[in-house]
Amino acid sequence: xxxxxxxxxxxxxxxxxxxxxxxxxxxxxxxxxxxxxxxxxxxxxxxxxxxxxxxxxxxxxxxxxxxxxxxxxxxxxxxxxxxxxxxxxxxxxxxxxxxxxxxxxxxxxxxxxxxxxxxxxxxxxxxxxxxxxxxxxxxxxxxxxxxxxxxxxxxxxxxxxxxxxxxxxxxxxxxxxxxxxxxxxxxxxxxxxxxxxxxxxxxxxxxxxxxxxxxxxxxxxxxxxxxxxxxxxxxxxxxxxxxxxxxxxxxxxxxxxxxxxxxxxxxxxxxxxxxxxxxxxxx
Amino acid sequence: xxxxxxxxxxxxxxxxxxxxxxxxxxxxxxxxxxxxxxxxxxxxxxxxxxxxxxxxxxxxxxxxxxxxxxxxxxxxxxxxxxxxxxxxxxxxxxxxxxxxxxxxxxxxxxxxxxxxxxxxxxxxxxxxxxxxxxxxxxxxxxxxxxxxxxxxxxxxxxxxxxxxxxxxxxxxxxxxxxxxxxxxxxxxxxxxxxxxxxxxxxxxxxxxxxxxxxx
Numbered sequence: 280x281x282x283x284x285x286x287x288x289x290x291x292x293x294x295x296x297x298x299x300x301x302x303x304x305x306x307x308x309x310x311x312x313x314x315x316x317x318x319x320x321x322x323x324x325x326x327x328x329x330x331x332x333x334x335x336x337x338x339x340x341x342x343x344x345x346x347x348x349x350x351x352x353x354x355x356x357x358x359x360x361x362x363x364x365x366x367x368x369x370x371x372x373x374x375x376x377x378x379x380x381x382x383x384x385x386x387x388x389x390x391x392x393x394x395x396x397x398x399x400x401x402x403x404x405x406x407x408x409x410x411x412x413x414x415x416x417x418x419x420x421x422x423x424x425x426x427x428x429x430x431x432x433x434x435x436x437x438x439x440x441x442x443x444x445x446x447x448x449x450x451x452x453x454x455x456x457x458x459x460x461x462x463x464x465x466x467x468x469x470x471x472x473x474x475x476x477x478x479x480x481x482x483x484x485x486x487x488x489x490x491x492x493x494x495x496x497x498x499x500x501x502x503x504x505x506x507x508x509x510x511x512x513x514x515x516x517x518x519x520x521x522x523x524x525x526x527x528x529x530x531x532x533x534x535x536x537x538x539x540x541x542x543x544x545x546x547x548x549x550x551x552x553x554x555x556x557x558x559x560x561x562x
Numbered sequence: 563x564x565x566x567x568x569x570x571x572x573x574x575x576x577x578x579x580x581x582x583x584x585x586x587x588x589x590x591x592x593x594x595x596x597x598x599x600x601x602x603x604x605x606x607x608x609x610x611x612x613x614x615x616x617x618x619x620x621x622x623x624x625x626x627x628x629x630x631x632x633x634x635x636x637x638x639x640x641x642x643x644x645x646x647x648x649x650x651x652x653x654x655x656x657x658x659x660x661x662x663x664x665x666x667x668x669x670x671x672x673x674x675x676x677x678x679x680x681x682x683x684x685x686x687x688x689x690x691x692x693x694x695x696x697x698x699x700x701x702x703x704x705x706x707x708x709x710x711x712x713x714x715x716x717x718x719x720x721x722x723x724x725x726x727x728x729x730x731x732x733x734x735x736x737x738x739x740x741x742x743x744x745x746x747x748x749x750x751x752x753x754x755x756x757x758x759x760x761x762x763x764x765x766x767x768x769x770x771x772x773x774x775x776x777x
Binding site: 310340345366368393468491550 | 576578579582583586611612681683685687688689712714716757758759760761763764
């Protein structure tokens with residue numbers, strides 16, 4: 280879930296952000312549909328908007344009992360402490376990790392490996408090489424994605440999120456070559472992100488690679504918007520997209536329940552919530 | 563009347579989510595590292611994520627070791643989570659570790675890097691399933707749980723109890739079958755995080771409280 284100020288937003292190739300709704304509505308819905316983890320990425324991460332991110336985390340952590348990972352603009356131990364204190368279980372670093380690898384070492388030592396997730400924004404160059412970018416795919420670093428992934432592995436990072444910037448938000452499918460190569464090189468869990476446009480993209484990712492998990496945005500968000508009319512109230516920002524109620528032709532949006540049933544049919548083991556009777560456990 | 567439950571704070575791990583889980587099912591829980599409060603409590607929750615050696619060191623510094631042991635000896639309900647499960651055993655193989663709380667005999671071991679020629683990712687950070695061990699689930703907080711239910715795990719070490727009789731749940735990680743939950747008299751403890759395992763996990767909090775008449 281990409282967050283800008285108080286809103287959940289979505290772009291294409293991590294750019295061109297549109298407002299989709301309130302993060303709390305999406306978080307609750309995905310939790311009830313059987314999401315295994317929620318990931319909030321502060322895509323603008325300006326200092327003065329940081330408080331609204333902390334509010335979103337605290338509110339979510341009060342009633343949503345699955346792991347919560349928070350990333351975007353975390354540059355220091357103090358930043359990491361602040362989001363963990365707000366109720367996050369893990370943090371996701373990217374720009375700061377590349378600019379200051381020492382931060383990863385310090386953070387894994389202080390908070391434990393399992394608390395530190397690193398994201399790599401990978402872009403395929405015309406010569407076929409993959410390079411790591413920062414700041415939502417904008418900043419060139421010249422760092423080779425695979426070498427960087429192996430370094431992170433040696434630094435005992437807990438988990439790795441690999442984002443294909445070329446595919447992100449397009450619905451064209453995952454970059455299978457990229458994901459397969461990364462999983463063959465590292466021994467930490469790898470989470471694939473970027474490109475899912477239909478259920479089959481997700482199932483084929485799991486059958487063709489050894490990836491451990493998948494992070495989904497648009498595929499689920501667009502289905503949520505289709506099925507939940509009320510979310511448009513009092514939103515600010517670029518909401519034209521919402522009003523038009525259109526999908527990109529490349530997407531066949533899916534609910535999380537349908538997606539997980541499809542995965543089960545494809546013999547990919549996953550946790551499925553079959554009924555909502557668990558609701559009664561709330562007192 | 564609601565009983566007083568203390569979530570023992572010894573400066574390791576995120577207690578916030580444990581407290582939220584208690585709140586959501588109506589357990590009157592307070593986070594505390596105060597010896598007197600812990601001795602006075604009707605029941606204890608011992609959470610924690612991190613290193614065994616550091617945990618025991620912190621418990622000793624806070625002078626809480628005897629308070630916890632006495633509470634258990636008096637038959638008060640005890641709920642250990644993650645590191646809280648490991649601490650109730652005799653000792654850990656973690657480098658430099660001394661004794662644990664030694665309430666149940668057993669050793670804490672690290673996941674090997676490979677098991678039967680398969681690479682194991684350490685720590686295990688994953689949803690994984692639980693199934694019955696020697697102890698029956700019927701009178702435990704898992705009484706309404708299905709076999710092979712998914713729970714959320716984050717750990718590098720696991721317990722090898724001296725006797726199988728306390729084993730409530732077993733979990734398979736990359737072929738390595740280990741004890742992921744125990745029940746012995748008033749001691750209930752799990753290696754996974756029920757407070758991060760969605761509604762099925764929260765039901766464990768609820769069931770622990772109801773089966774022990776805490777709410």
